[in-house]
Every structure is written in structure tokens, then in C-alpha cells.
Amino acid sequence: xxxxxxxxxxxxxxxxxxxxxxxxxxxxxxxxxxxxxxxxxxxxxxxxxxxxxxxxxxxxxxxxx
Numbered sequence: 089x090x091x092x093x094x095x096x097x098x099x100x101x102x103x104x105x106x107x108x109x110x111x112x113x114x115x116x117x118x119x120x121x122x123x124x125x126x127x128x129x130x131x132x133x134x135x136x137x138x139x140x141x142x143x144x145x146x147x148x149x150x151x152x153x
Contacts, residue, residue, distance in 0.1 A: 090132060099139035110140050 090098065106113040114137045121129040 095135050099136045
């Protein structure tokens with residue numbers, strides 16, 4: 089398992105790279121790992137997803153023009 093710092097860094101990077109599609113991206117990763125039977129990978133991505141949710145709550149909704 090990654091360290092807490094690494095999980096936060098991963099969450100931040102996924103948000104930067106995927107934008108408002110970050111949750112969908114994480115769900116795809118978890119789905120692929122579930123198909124592969126990778127329980128540790130699933131736990132890691134679930135931890136990243138939790139941090140993305142926390143970061144999203146801090147940032148707030150984006151305004152569209």
C-alpha cells in the first residue's frame with residue numbers, strides 16, 4: 089500500500105489529469121482491478137477515490153460559463 093502522502097499525491101494528479109471525469113476514471117481503474125482479482129490494487133484506488141472526494145469538497149463546484 090502507498091503511504092498517505094503518496095495517496096494524496098495520486099489523488100491530486102488524477103484530478104489534474106482527468107478534471108471532472110476523475111471519479112469515472114477511478115471507477116474504471118477499480119473495475120479493471122476487480123476483473124483481475126487485484127484486491128490490494130482495489131484498496132489503493134478506493135483510498136485515492138476517498139481523497140479525491142475530500143479534495144473536491146474543499147475546492148467546491150466549478151462554475152461553467
